[in-house]
């Protein structure tokens with residue numbers, strides 16, 4: 131039976147005032163409806179924000195370690211329900227079950243990290259320039275956070291945002307991607323069960339145009355956190371900028387893996403296969419460029435073609451399947467169009483380049499693992515984010531050229547180099563313009579306790595994950611405490627007696 135989902139506002143499951151709904155279907159089998167969701171309006175957003183604003187007043191007074199304990203319980207419930215959540219996620223997003231287990235695990239890790247962080251959430255203490263005076267900082271919540279999440283990590287990314295926002299003492303209104311609304315709703319259900327007070331966590335389903343825009347424009351939303359395309363990110367920055375809201379943006383990538391001639395080629399092969407075709411290439415961190423040294427170019431291309439053509443494509447619920455569908459037909463058309471562009475640009479297509487419609491796969495949105503070689507710096511397939519299983523291979527001769535090719539894009543999220551030369555590895559870590567560099571590892575695989583984010587058009591300078599995310603969700607307050615009993619003037623009464 132198809133599950134009917136609702137919005138969660140003020141501790142209650144409610145329909146949209148519009149009474150309209152939308153469906154969510156399985157990208158591996160378009161006949162299967164995963165759930166029915168409320169198609170909400172600006173009015174629903176307004177209700178949610180009003181309630182969240184009231185709930186904030188008491189939530190902000192709950193001691194941080196106590197907030198952390200509730201989030202720790204949320205982690206415990208996710209551990210118990212991990213398999214069920216992973217299965218649901220595969221049904222609505224398409225990626226293979228091993229990966230959705232990982233996605234849920236990333237949520238669990240984030241919850242446990244927050245549980246611990248609740249006992250720190252450090253400020254600083256520092257000396258004053260005046261005697262009998264101390265100075266320190268504390269972190270204060272901002273208010274109501276508007277969290278707009280993407281479809282490619284339906285559990286991990288909502289957790290990356292919701293959990294630190296809550297630990298910091300904010301209340302939240304979540305607008306999950308309408309392609310994957312079920313998993314985020316389960317997270318809200320779990321947070322409720324874990325003991326988050328009424329009104330502190332709210333979810334409103336619907337389109338970006340209606341629900342997303344209403345969240346953006348609401349004057350009582352103090353901070354917006356968004357993961358998605360650079361195009362939408364720029365629009366969010368524009369609106370929030372005018373309203374002087376804090377905004378954290380995690381946007382596109384055109385990540386590359388460099389393979390030097392001295393690399394362990396078998397290891398580099400495993401890395402690029404996982405980086406390029408894991409999650410069907412639908413990660414912000416996916417490897418969409420392979421920068422290959424000329425001395426190993428032909429050999430490595432043969433190796434990767436050999437392996438990539440054997441990737442088992444199918445429904446991600448089958449344990450042996452290695453690559454699931456892409457999210458929907460529109461996205462598959464975008465990918466296919468890039469393949470057309472690549473051919474027109476005279477890059478050489480050596481694998482894939484078509485829909486995959488064998489057997490049961492004809493019912494879903496499958497695409498073949500695709501490889502272009504002889505791609506030149508500056509081609510569109512080398513510059514633009516494709517968000518699908520398409521790898522562009524570029525040849526280089528000297529290390530400095532590889533770095534130049536790597537850096538010559540408008541994005542800068544993740545990057546990787548395979549080499550056995552320690553000096554080159556460290557030089558690459560220094561020279562690559564990206565938020566993340568992996569040495570002898572693929573471009574994917576970020577862990578929840580480290581900063582995550584990128585440079586250039588990948589974002590606006592913020593980092594999620596680790597301690598860094600608390601910079602997004604807290605205001606810093608500086609406290610000067612003068613216990614001298616007299617007026618002491620900073621910058622004036624500061625001379626030292628001889």
Ligand code: UN1
Pocket residue numbers: 236282283357412413414415416573574575576577
């Ligand atoms: C994303 O693609 O938006 O490092 C997030 C990784 C994952 C997170 C990716 N842990 O690939």
